[in-house]
Amino acid sequence: MIVAHISVGRSIQRLDEHASQIWFGRLDPRAKLLGVLAFVVATALLTRTTLLLASLAIAIVFAASSRVPVGHLSRAYLAALPFVLVASASVFVFGGAEKGLNMWMRVSACTLALLTLATGTETFNLFSGLRRLKVPALLTTLLMLTYRYLLLISDEYERMKTARKARGFAGGRNLLDRNGMRVLSYTAGMVLIRSSARAEHVYEGLKARGFREDMSMWKRSTIALADASFMAVFFAASVVLLALQIEVVI
Amino acid sequence: MHIPDGLMDPIVAAIGLVEFLFVVGAALVVSRRALRDKELPRTALLSAGIFVAQMVNFPVGGGTTGHLIGGALFAIMVGPAMAIVGMTVVLLIQALMFGDGGITAFGLNGLNMAVIAPLTGWGVFNLVKPIAVRSKRLGEGMAVAVASWASVFVAAAACAAELAVSYAISSGAYGIAATVSVPAMLGYHAIIGIGEAIITVGVIAYVHQVSPETFLHRAGTNTSRSGTARILSSKTIHATIAVLVVFALALPFYFLYASDGKDGLEQTVAGTGVSEGEPIAKSPFSYGESYFAALFAGIMGFLAVALATLGILKLIDSRKMSG
Numbered sequence: 001m002i003v004a005h006i007s008v009g010r011s012i013q014r015l016d017e018h019a020s021q022i023w024f025g026r027l028d029p030r031a032k033l034l035g036v037l038a039f040v041v042a043t044a045l046l047t048r049t050t051l052l053l054a055s056l057a058i059a060i061v062f063a064a065s066s067r068v069p070v071g072h073l074s075r076a077y078l079a080a081l082p083f084v085l086v087a088s089a090s091v092f093v094f095g096g097a098e099k100g101l102n103m104w105m106r107v108s109a110c111t112l113a114l115l116t117l118a119t120g121t122e123t124f125n126l127f128s129g130l131r132r133l134k135v136p137a138l139l140t141t142l143l144m145l146t147y148r149y150l151l152l153i154s155d156e157y158e159r160m161k162t163a164r165k166a167r168g169f170a171g172g173r174n175l176l177d178r179n180g181m182r183v184l185s186y187t188a189g190m191v192l193i194r195s196s197a198r199a200e201h202v203y204e205g206l207k208a209r210g211f212r213e214d215m216s217m218w219k220r221s222t223i224a225l226a227d228a229s230f231m232a233v234f235f236a237a238s239v240v241l242l243a244l245q246i247e248v249v250i
Numbered sequence: 251m252h253i254p255d256g257l258m259d260p261i262v263a264a265i266g267l268v269e270f271l272f273v274v275g276a277a278l279v280v281s282r283r284a285l286r287d288k289e290l291p292r293t294a295l296l297s298a299g300i301f302v303a304q305m306v307n308f309p310v311g312g313g314t315t316g317h318l319i320g321g322a323l324f325a326i327m328v329g330p331a332m333a334i335v336g337m338t339v340v341l342l343i344q345a346l347m348f349g350d351g352g353i354t355a356f357g358l359n360g361l362n363m364a365v366i367a368p369l370t371g372w373g374v375f376n377l378v379k380p381i382a383v384r385s386k387r388l389g390e391g392m393a394v395a396v397a398s399w400a401s402v403f404v405a406a407a408a409c410a411a412e413l414a415v416s417y418a419i420s421s422g423a424y425g426i427a428a429t430v431s432v433p434a435m436l437g438y439h440a441i442i443g444i445g446e447a448i449i450t451v452g453v454i455a456y457v458h459q460v461s462p463e464t465f466l467h468r469a470g471t472n473t474s475r476s477g478t479a480r481i482l483s484s485k486t487i488h489a490t491i492a493v494l495v496v497f498a499l500a501l502p503f504y505f506l507y508a509s510d511g512k513d514g515l516e517q518t519v520a521g522t523g524v525s526e527g528e529p530i531a532k533s534p535f536s537y538g539e540s541y542f543a544a545l546f547a548g549i550m551g552f553l554a555v556a557l558a559t560l561g562i563l564k565l566i567d568s569r570k571m572s573g
Contacts, residue, residue, distance in 0.1 A: 171309060196292065
């Protein structure tokens with residue numbers, strides 16, 4: 001499931017480049033995070049079919065108008081789909097068609113909105129947005145460093161997989177396949193050892209560049225009219241959806 | 251096991267978020283000093299390593315594959331506090347960048363995979379290790395295997411329980427009924443856990459041989475101290491606490507489930523029963539609404555009591571030897 005997303009470095013670089021060109025990608029990351037978060041929280045609280053339909057429609061319109069690459073978005077959505085389907089299907093069977101459908105719409109609307117946010121935002125821009133929303137510096141710095149080396153290590157892992165294949169390893173048969181499991185655990189072990197060995201160099205490199213725990217921001221953006229109106233639209237949609245939901249319950 | 255947005259009941263998600271923030275806050279405080287300087291990039295790199303190790307697919311048989319979770323592996327390598335922080339970072343990247351797991355469900359995902367999995371793995375590892383090592387035939391590998399299997403199984407159990415509670419308290423709008431979620435999650439992950447155990451044992455043995463400095467958590471630092479200080483700093487106590495914390499995290503969900511249509515007195519009875527430790531294995535049988543939920547609660551209670559007892563026995567044992 002995760003593998004589907006990462007044929008890493010290059011495709012993400014391409015996405016980031018694309019993100020810097022579309023209107024959605026140029027918005028302030030804080031406005032995007034808050035707006036989408038409000039929408040997702042509101043949608044997660046909905047239980048009525050009509051409201052969920054509206055919410056799904058909003059998510060689809062948002063995804064379409066944001067101009068993020070449709071191919072990538074649908075691939076990411078399909079990768080998330082199995083879990084969504086299993087959950088909805090079991091509700092479908094045990095709780096009735098309407099509840100199953102509701103759950104599918106709810107999960108889809110949330111997933112779609114989040115994926116659009118992730119795809120349409122430059123990765124490090126997103127992290128700096130988190131930092132400026134007062135997420136602890138320790139966490140955001142760890143996020144940035146982890147993400148940066150994640151790309152590198154997973155490329156290395158791909159090379160290890162190629163080498164493994166060249167030696168004739170076909171993936172092992174089952175859990176009782178001793179040799180296959182040994183090769184797999186050595187691969188995982190090597191990934192960890194290489195990460196750990198690299199840490200020393202990374203530390204020296206960081207020190208040499210005057211590393212502080214709280215990494216300073218390289219892009220200073222301010223909330224402009226476009227950002228504010230984006231946020232306002234999403235807040236308004238969330239509030240209206242929630243108000244309708246609660247009114248019916250009472 | 252990544253829960254998407256909109257699957258769980260909002261109350262369950264909120265409880266999960268509160269518990270998760272509390273534990274991660276504590277873990278950040280504990281590991282803050284260690285993370286100040288050199289260990290910060292190392293934790294980041296190891297988190298990245300665990301993320302990539304999660305991409306290692308192992309064959310289960312019949313054409314299906316599973317992948318590592320790595321909670322126990324991470325915790326055994328760097329200790330519980332840093333493992334919690336590191337796994338949180340891994341999950342955040344999965345949720346924010348790849349849409350694996352939702353934002354409103356992040357508390358629950360974090361709880362299952364970044365708190366319960368490493369804590370269980372580390373706790374069980376340190377409780378079983380002395381016994382496994384003493385009985386020469388088994389060795390440390392056995393402890394690693396048991397710990398990593400337990401970490402997957404308990405994390406899956408927590409996930410199944412959250413689904414079941416969501417279903418019960420929302421009368422079917424959220425979550426999955428216990429009759430489906432508990433056997434499905436536990437059955438699947440009992441097998442996935444075997445793969446996780448085999449791989450983790452292999453990884454630990456391999457790393458130990460090739461590059462032992464990768465391990466941050468070294469044993470045998472408490473030999474110089476004496477008396478209560480030594481007992482309090484003993485691994486066994488820490489491990490017992492870790493297991494008890496995992497158990498405590500499950501309690502609010504259990505109460506939520508039990509309180510569905512029950513009066514205050516019954517809750518209080520259940521409450522006192524829990525604090526004594528013993529009746530927890532029985533109470534679900536009289537209060538639980540479905541057989542599977544009861545069975546599940548029973549198993550969890552038994553495991554927790556057994557592990558706590560093991561820890562206490564070990565403590566008495568070490569006291570005798572020192573005195």
